[in-house]
Amino acid sequence: MTRLSGQAVRLTVYIGESDTYHHKPLYTEIVHRAHAAGIAGASVFRGIEGFGASSLVHTTRILSLSEDLPVAIVIIDSDERIRAFLPQLDELVTEGLVTLDNVEVFRYSGRTK
DSSP: OOOOOEEEEEEEEEEETTOEETTEEHHHHHHHHHHHTTOSEEEEEEOSEEOOTTOOOEEOOGGGBOSSOEEEEEEEEOHHHHHHHHHHHHHHOSSSEEEEEEEEESOOOOOOO
16 A cells, blocks of 8 residues: 655646546546556545536536536645656546646545454
């Protein structure tokens, strides 16, 4: 298990739910690559409404159901590991937004087996 404490970097990738990579959801590919790269953790969050560079609003409201809701993939690890992972994101994310934030890790612990 990766140990993580103190200063770290939060990488957030904003894409559309319908974005794909080789016929699989793009968010799945990003999470699996982060796992393979030994990143401390990654989570995918599905938005209920939003818009991006295209200025097209996507929403879950019943009168305007969207098949391309916003998705945020949040990945946190050391600056070194996150920056080493960026070239893979450059290959995968052709439309969307990628941000980096400095964060302080207060607690990072997994379940005991």
